[in-house]
Amino acid sequence: MTTSAPPSLAARTTDEVRSLLDDPLLHELHHGLGGPYHLLFPGRFDANAAAFREALAEAGVEGQVYFAKKANKAAVFVERAAVLGLGVDVASHGELREALAHGVRGADVVVTGPAKSEQLLRVAVLQGSLVAVDAIDELDRVLALAAGLGRTARVLLRRLPPGQPHSRFGLDEDECETALRRCSAGPVDVEGFSFHLSGYDVRQRADLAGQLVRLCLHAREMGLRADRISIGGGFAVDYVGADDWRRFTEEHRPEHYHADKTFSGFYPYHSPVAGADALRAVLGATPAGEREPLARLLKAAGVRLLAEPGRALLDQAGCTVFAVQGVKERDGYAVLTVDGTSLSLSEQWFESEYLPEPVLVPHTEESDAGPFPACVGAATCLESDMISWRKIPFPLRPVVGDLLLYLNTAGYQMDSNESPFHELALPPKVVIEHPSDSVRPRWRLDRHP
Numbered sequence: 001m002t003t004s005a006p007p008s009l010a011a012r013t014t015d016e017v018r019s020l021l022d023d024p025l026l027h028e029l030h031h032g033l034g035g036p037y038h039l040l041f042p043g044r045f046d047a048n049a050a051a052f053r054e055a056l057a058e059a060g061v062e063g064q065v066y067f068a069k070k071a072n073k074a075a076v077f078v079e080r081a082a083v084l085g086l087g088v089d090v091a092s093h094g095e096l097r098e099a100l101a102h103g104v105r106g107a108d109v110v111v112t113g114p115a116k117s118e119q120l121l122r123v124a125v126l127q128g129s130l131v132a133v134d135a136i137d138e139l140d141r142v143l144a145l146a147a148g149l150g151r152t153a154r155v156l157l158r159r160l161p162p163g164q165p166h167s168r169f170g171l172d173e174d175e176c177e178t179a180l181r182r183c184s185a186g187p188v189d190v191e192g193f194s195f196h197l198s199g200y201d202v203r204q205r206a207d208l209a210g211q212l213v214r215l216c217l218h219a220r221e222m223g224l225r226a227d228r229i230s231i232g233g234g235f236a237v238d239y240v241g242a243d244d245w246r247r248f249t250e251e252h253r254p255e256h257y258h259a260d261k262t263f264s265g266f267y268p269y270h271s272p273v274a275g276a277d278a279l280r281a282v283l284g285a286t287p288a289g290e291r292e293p294l295a296r297l298l299k300a301a302g303v304r305l306l307a308e309p310g311r312a313l314l315d316q317a318g319c320t321v322f323a324v325q326g327v328k329e330r331d332g333y334a335v336l337t338v339d340g341t342s343l344s345l346s347e348q349w350f351e352s353e354y355l356p357e358p359v360l361v362p363h364t365e366e367s368d369a370g371p372f373p374a375c376v377g378a379a380t381c382l383e384s385d386m387i388s389w390r391k392i393p394f395p396l397r398p399v400v401g402d403l404l405l406y407l408n409t410a411g412y413q414m415d416s417n418e419s420p421f422h423e424l425a426l427p428p429k430v431v432i433e434h435p436s437d438s439v440r441p442r443w444r445l446d447r448h449p
């Protein structure tokens with residue numbers, strides 16, 4: 001059997017990152033911080049948020065963008081959300097505390113997630129946050145809590161997506177009716193309905209949004225406010241180019257992975273419609289059973305559109321940097337060991353792999369020309385702790401001391417699974433900013449002690 005060369009899969013990146021590749025800063029930071037680290041680019045977060053708002057404005061739709069906080073734990077993104085007047089979507093008391101502490105107003109928070117804790121619900125009601133109610137028993141707890149506090153709770157009723165009937169989230173049609181009846185008599189303000197779909201399908205989102213607009217009209221007949229719907233998150237991110245992705249998916253084979261590893265599936269790293277354009281597409285689509293595009297239906301019904309993007313607001317807003325700590329030659333490829341773990345690149349923990357290619361940042365001038373295929377292992381004692389099983393065709397020969405820059409990792413990759421396994425320190429987060437009075441980028445740590 002002849003073995004073919006492993007295919008390449010270049011990741012999209014930005015001029016900001018490209019200019020850092022030629023800057024001594026990356027190696028200096030590694031030296032100064034003494035290990036792997038994450039880079040954060042708040043400027044990209046701002047630009048992505050502006051693009052989402054622009055999509056709403058273009059369609060003439062009133063609405064609000066909430067940053068789904070679970071996609072990254074950094075302080076800087078909630079700080080930016082507060083400054084920009086974005087809302088934040090939280091699902092735990094810790095996330096709510098973070099949002100409030102960084103200046104997000106309680107009224108700009110939406111609380112999602114199933115069976116929310118008593119503490120989370122209490123603070124949310126006291127702060128006047130919007131609570132997406134997931135179940136009837138939860139609604140009863142909200143009603144009791146609000147009555148006890150002498151407050152009115154602001155709620156959305158989360159709909160179980162009819163197209164995803166096995167979802168464990170949301171209320172089915174009958175439960176929605178029950179909820180509406182209970183709300184019309186209790187200390188709650190039903191501001192509308194919500195859903196969050198897995199996957200990235202535009203049509204499914206437009207169809208269900210159309211149904212939620214009708215639900216609003218129905219709820220109003222019961223004397224409820226119902227003037228907004230939330231379509232959740234799930235706006236795709238386009239990590240790699242169309243041709244690169246097609247070629248990669250056609251050419252890659254088990255022999256292109258260390259130990260002939262196979263995966264049952266990969267994230268759709270290329271997406272022709274992504275980010276704010278996906279919101280545009282949803283607003284421009286005509287929901288099933290309707291005659292007009294969603295944007296028109298919303299305006300005609302006086303319904304505001306809330307969206308909760310996580311990953312898409314973080315597109316190109318971060319990278320993850322590891323250093324090569326060892327190079328082991330194998331038959332036709334190398335096994336690199338870096339100074340971090342796959343806990344800092346989460347895709348492995350979903351039995352998959354983050355395929356967009358890391359960039360090798362050499363620490364010396366003289367490097368042989370490649371390609372040099374290499375997989376990337378972690379500095380742990382677990383056989384399975386690989387950061388990239390894939391044999392990446394590096395253009396230069398990787399040597400100890402070189403850096404690997406994994407691109408576009410801010411959305412879910414960098415910290416959702418991090419723990420100090422093996423007593424390894426968690427990679428610090430470094431915020432990169434570009435002050436107008438400086439030609440060089442300026443950095444600071446994400447959290448001040």
Ligand SMILES: *Cc1c(COP(=O)(O)O)cnc(C)c1O
Nearest residue numbers: 068112196233234308309310311
């Ligand atoms: C996770 C989540 C989001 C964000 O999803 P993305 O795919 O990151 O956009 C939004 N809303 C809810 C309710 C969620 O659970």
